[in-house]
Amino acid sequence: MEIFGNFAFFLAFAFGGIWGSFLNVCIYRIPAGQSIVYPPSRCPGCEKSIAWYDNIPILSWLYLKGKCRNCKTSISPQYPIIEALSAIMTLHVVTVFGFSWEALALICLGYSFIVMMVIDLYHYILPDVITLPGIIIGLLLAWLPQVGDPIATFNDSIMGVVVGGGGLWLFAWIFEKVTGKVGMGFGDVKLLAMVGAWLGWQALGFTIFFAALLGSIIGIAWITLLGRDRAKPIPFGPYLVLAAWIYIFIGEQVYDWYLNGIYSGF
Ligand SMILES: [Zn+2]
Numbered sequence: 001m002e003i004f005g006n007f008a009f010f011l012a013f014a015f016g017g018i019w020g021s022f023l024n025v026c027i028y029r030i031p032a033g034q035s036i037v038y039p040p041s042r043c044p045g046c047e048k049s050i051a052w053y054d055n056i057p058i059l060s061w062l063y064l065k066g067k068c069r070n071c072k073t074s075i076s077p078q079y080p081i082i083e084a085l086s087a088i089m090t091l092h093v094v095t096v097f098g099f100s101w102e103a104l105a106l107i108c109l110g111y112s113f114i115v116m117m118v119i120d121l122y123h124y125i126l127p128d129v130i131t132l133p134g135i136i137i138g139l140l141l142a143w144l145p146q147v148g149d150p151i152a153t154f155n156d157s158i159m160g161v162v163v164g165g166g167g168l169w170l171f172a173w174i175f176e177k178v179t180g181k182v183g184m185g186f187g188d189v190k191l192l193a194m195v196g197a198w199l200g201w202q203a204l205g206f207t208i209f210f211a212a213l214l215g216s217i218i219g220i221a222w223i224t225l226l227g228r229d230r231a232k233p234i235p236f237g238p239y240l241v242l243a244a245w246i247y248i249f250i251g252e253q254v255y256d257w258y259l260n261g262i263y264s265g266f
Contacts, residue, residue, distance in 0.1 A: 008099065009091060016090025017057030019111055020083035026115045027082065030130070031123045045073025057083040078118075086114060096249065101147045106248065108137075109198055113241040116191065120237035126187035131194050135161060138197025150248050152200030160196020164204050168192050188236050195244045203247045206254065210243035211236065 029036050041050045048070045054060045061080040068075060089110045097103035112134055116126050141147050142157030152160060168189045196204055215236060222228045
C-alpha cells in the first residue's frame with residue numbers, strides 16, 4: 001500500500017514534467033501567435049522534429065548536455081527548468097490536497113501561472129488567450145458542487161471577477177488619467193479578475209499586497225545586485241502570479257494572524 005502510494009506521487013511528478021514540456025511550447029508559441037498543438041516540437045536550429053526519446057522531460061536535456069542530437073545547437077536550460085518547476089508544483093499540490101478535484105483544478109491553474117509568468121517576463125504581456133478563458137473556467141469551477149475550497153464558492157467567485165476586474169480596471173484608469181503614467185497594465189487587471197474567479201474576492205487584497213512587496217524586494221535586488229537597467233520596466237504579472245499561488249497555501253493563516261494581531265492590540 002505504501003509503495004503504491006509513493007508510486008502515485010511519482011506519477012504526479014512525471015505527469016507534471018510531461019505537461020511542463022507542453023508549457024515550454026506554449027511559452028514559445030503563444031506570444032508569436034502560433035498554434036500550440038501543431039506542428040510537434042522541433043529543434044530551433046535545424047527544424048528537425050524531436051523524437052520522443054529526446055523529449056523526455058528534464059532527462060533528455062541532461063543526457064544530450066543541452067544540445068540538439070542532430071545539429072548540436074544549444075537548447076536553453078529554460079526548457080528543463082520549466083519542466084522541473086511544473087513537476088515539483090504538481091507533486092506539491094497533490095501532497096497538500098491529495099488526489100482530488102481541487103488538486104486537479106489547482107494544477108491547471110498552476111500551469112497557466114507558469115506560462116503567464118515567463119511570457120510576461122520576456123514580452124510584458126499577459127495574453128488574453130489565457131486570462132479571458134481563465135476567468136470563465138474559474139467561474140465554472142466555482143459553480144461546480146464537486147470542487148470545494150480553496151476554489152471559491154460561486155458567489156465569492158462572481159464578486160472576485162467584479163472586484164478584480166471592474167474595481168481595479170477603474171483604479172488603473174483613474175491612476176492613468178490623474179498621473180499620466182501607466183501604473184498597472186490592463187493585462188494585470190484581467191489576471192486579477194481570473195484570480196478572483198478561481199480563489200474568490202478574498203484572495204485579491206493578499207495578492208496585490210504581496211505582489212507589491214515581492215516586486216519591490218526582487219526589483220531592488222535585481223537592479224542593485226544584478227545590474228538590471230533601471231529604465232527597463234519590470235513586469236508586475238510574475239509577482240501577482242507568485243502572490244496568488246502563495247495565497248492558496250498560507251493566505252487564510254496570514255489573514256487570521258493579521259486580524260488577531262489587530263484585535264489583541266485593543
Ligand atoms: Zn537541431
